[in-house]
Amino acid sequence: xxxxxxxxxxxxxxxxxxxxxxxxxxxxxxxxxxxxxxxxxxxxxxxxxxxxxxxxxxxxxxxxxxxxxxxxxxxxxxxxxxxxxxxxxxxxxxxxxxxxxxxxxxxxxxxxxxxxxxxxxxxxxxxxxxxxxxxxxxxxxxxxxxxxxxxxxxxxxxxxxxxxxxxxxxxxxxxxxxxxxxxxxxxxxxxxxxxxxxxxxxxxxxxxxxxxxxxxxxxxxxxxxxxxxxxxxxxxxxxxxxx
Amino acid sequence: xxxxxxxxxxxxxxxxxxxxxxxxxxxxxxxxxxxxxxxxxxxxxxxxxxxxxxxxxxxxxxxxxxxxxxxxxxxxxxxxxxxxxxxxxxxxxxxxxxxxxxxxxxxxxxxxxxxxxxxxxxxxxxxxxxxxxxxxxxxxxxxxxxxxxxxxxxxxxxxxxxxxxxxxxxxxxxxxxxxxxxxxxxxxxxxxxxxxxxxxxxxxxxxxxxxxxxxxxxxxxxxxxxxxxxxxxxxxxxxxxxxxxxx
Numbered sequence: 412x413x414x415x416x417x418x419x420x421x422x423x424x425x426x427x428x429x430x431x432x433x434x435x436x437x438x439x440x441x442x443x444x445x446x447x448x449x450x451x452x453x454x455x456x457x458x459x460x461x462x463x464x465x466x467x468x469x470x471x472x473x474x475x476x477x478x479x480x481x482x483x484x485x486x487x488x489x490x491x492x493x494x495x496x497x498x499x500x501x502x503x504x505x506x507x508x509x510x511x512x513x514x515x516x517x518x519x520x521x522x523x524x525x526x527x528x529x530x531x532x533x534x535x536x537x538x539x540x541x542x543x544x545x546x547x548x549x550x551x552x553x554x555x556x557x558x559x560x561x562x563x564x565x566x567x568x569x570x571x572x573x574x575x576x577x578x579x580x581x582x583x584x585x586x587x588x589x590x591x592x593x594x595x596x597x598x599x600x601x602x603x604x605x606x607x608x609x610x611x612x613x614x615x616x617x618x619x620x621x622x623x624x625x626x627x628x629x630x631x632x633x634x635x636x637x638x639x640x641x642x643x644x645x646x647x648x649x650x651x652x653x654x
Numbered sequence: 655x656x657x658x659x660x661x662x663x664x665x666x667x668x669x670x671x672x673x674x675x676x677x678x679x680x681x682x683x684x685x686x687x688x689x690x691x692x693x694x695x696x697x698x699x700x701x702x703x704x705x706x707x708x709x710x711x712x713x714x715x716x717x718x719x720x721x722x723x724x725x726x727x728x729x730x731x732x733x734x735x736x737x738x739x740x741x742x743x744x745x746x747x748x749x750x751x752x753x754x755x756x757x758x759x760x761x762x763x764x765x766x767x768x769x770x771x772x773x774x775x776x777x778x779x780x781x782x783x784x785x786x787x788x789x790x791x792x793x794x795x796x797x798x799x800x801x802x803x804x805x806x807x808x809x810x811x812x813x814x815x816x817x818x819x820x821x822x823x824x825x826x827x828x829x830x831x832x833x834x835x836x837x838x839x840x841x842x843x844x845x846x847x848x849x850x851x852x853x854x855x856x857x858x859x860x861x862x863x864x865x866x867x868x869x870x871x872x873x874x875x876x877x878x879x880x881x882x883x884x885x886x887x888x889x890x891x892x893x894x895x896x897x898x899x900x901x
Contacts, residue, residue: 428724428728430759434759522742523739523742524743524744526738526742527738527744529703530702531734531756531759531760532728532730532731532732532734532760533759538759
């Protein structure tokens, strides 16, 4: 509870003694490149293969002649939009971006760079952390949309390559009884997860003390705590919005 | 002038500073000396506001920095330049961007003027043609110089240096000491240097405060430090063979 209180107070400091708007715009754009553009490769690889594997495994489990082929892609679509793209990619995102944020801020802390900002009269938490959280909340939902598309496309390529189902059936299943709210749900999850990853990782990094060993521990803790928070939030959001 | 009044600070029940009062005079290089672990850096952090004292307060030209509101603290902080022990240069920025950083964030100065000021400051600390180098590409002594250039770029009224000579060879140390002293006199600023280097004390110690186990045991200057009768100070001053020979 003490740590939760400290985390909430830390979030409060992001909005006090802010610098001018232009400073944040520039910093946020830089962070967007770091958290978004630089994550494209890993998100692409994970998404395409995730789609391919899910398609093969769904086909493997749906062997009844009474179940039409297009159900395979329908299952792939719903799994992708509801869970795989927002949540599994969030775990990957925590591993890549979360550890990077914690490592960067932790190193800045132990090398007195954060102290240097404070001495200059700059609110270090606001200057360093707020752009990371804003950038994360802008870029991660975009990554989720891209991931969902690539995941389904990966399944499509697999179905064509292996002949599990025809391309026509795959597209038919993808379109069949599409519920628009599922996309909204995925985006809500993306916003929440992106905030959790950026803020928890920043918190862990910002309050690092000691040396290189502690920076490593902060990075590990950032990823672990982010993953736990993602899974908890995933359940809560599903219960709140779908049940 | 900076006045530290009855500063007390404890960490986890251990008293690090035990009611220290000291005055740091304008236009002089004020040194805080003492062995490792005596609370020098903690006192400095209390003075610049990185640590809040348990008791006591700090006045900057009569303005209560410790108990003042956030606005006053920010205003005073923007009059402070500080050189950190490890230089604390921003890894992701090159030398020019590091020195320009305080102006970028705290002023609306046009880029050309900022660049002119940056080049002036780099020249002042004896660095030229290093603008595009990254901190990882320059030596420890150069990092200290860049740190000093960054500290003075916004014309501070107060300059703080935490162990400016740590990790430097004796010749470079003297150069850095001389640079700090020159800047102090040139701009008539209040400079506070934390050090345990006796060479610095002899070179630039216009006012010296000796800390021992969280207490201020002695106050004077480099002119009378060798005549002190305080045993702990003498043990510190004459610790090395050269000083013993001088004695």
